[in-house]
Amino acid sequence: MRTLFASLFTLALIALASGCRRPSGAHGEDAGTPSLPVKGPQGTVTVKGSDTMVILGQRWAEQYMKEHPGAKIQVTGGGSGTGIASLINGTTDIAMSSRPIKDTEKQQVRQRHPEGPVEITVAKDGVTFYVHETNPVEALSIPQLESIYLGDITNWKDVGGKDAPIIVYSRENSSGTYAFVKDEVLGGEDFTVRALTLPGTAAVVHSISQEKNGIGYGGAAFAKGIKELKVSRDAQGEAIAPTEQNIQNGTYPLSRGLYFYLPGKASGVAKSFIDYALSPEGQQIVTQTGYFPVK
Structure with a gap:
């Protein structure tokens, strides 16, 4: 009888101990291994706009998220106008733009955000005009480019090239x-109306690399496998190459800034991400991507 009582008492203790333990795997983790808090900024930021900037934005986001695992940066393209429209209607936190925001767009932003928009120059670029590598033309003036893109000049022989039609992209x-x-x-x-419209700069570059009589334009970072033309302000001016130095100092006639636009003063993850983009590490990514840092 004592042996039976001792056995029953032991089983009762085991059952009681089992019932007091928290089940293993609660919330997907072993209850005995508490999760460590995520350090740094936490939250999601959407970034949308310029196709020229989308690769740069994605590389910033990838590296930033590696260093800040609690943050999520979503970067998509669609064009500068699309990004600014999203800023106006409140569907993006940051708009990427390869052009300055227009006055009418500023007014629309202020209808929803009276303190905005906030403009931040995050990189420098030069709009370059591309031709096929075999094209003998090395430079064009802005008036010549204007005549080509308005349709007044339609043959390469009229700008120092061979007798061939100009295919405009x-x-x-x-x-x-x-x-x-x-x-x-x-x-x-x-x-x-003869211009062939393409959805992105990469598509323009690809088309120029295949079309010996083509001309197109885009950011300097995309100029691979084609020739970049030097550009002069007028027929008498010096033709300037779109080099880093010439774009940085504004000598190249078609230098421009690349911008982030926000509805108001940045805070939280958005501020942390922008600070990273402007940091020495972030500006090194600018250079690696083919653009030029802000000085």
Whole structure:
């Protein structure tokens, strides 16, 4: 009888001890291994806009998230106009733009965010004009580029090249690069109806690499496998190459800034991400991507 009582008492103790333990695997973890708190900024930031800047934005985001595991940075393209429209309607935290925001767009942002928009220059770039590597033309003036893109000049022989039709490539009208060329090269006039519109700078570069008589434009970072033209302000001016030094000091006629636009003063993860983009490490990524750092 004593032996039976001792056995029953032992089983009762085991059952009681089992019932007091927290089940293993609660919340996907062993209850005996408490999770460590994530350090640094936490949250999600959306970044949208310029196709020229999308690769740069993605590389910033990838490296930033490695160093800040509690943060999530979502970067998508669509064009500068698309990014600014998203800023206006409140569907993005940061708009990327390869052109300055327009006054009408500023007013629309202020309807929702009276203190905005906030403009931050995060890199420098030069809009370059591309031709096929075999094209003998080395330089064009802005008036010549204007005549080509307005459709007044249609043969390469009229600008020092061979007797061949000029195949004109352009970007879609939501592109900040399109808007920049329209304003700075065409004086606000519309592109020729002969221009072949492509969805991104990479597509323009690819087309130029295949078309010996083509001309297109885009950011300096995309100029691979094609020739970049030197550009002069007028027929008498010096033709300037789109080098880092010439873009940094503004000597190259088509230098420009690359921008982040925010609805108001940055805070939290957004501020931390922007600080990273402007840091020495972030600006090194600018150089590695093919653009030029802010000084």
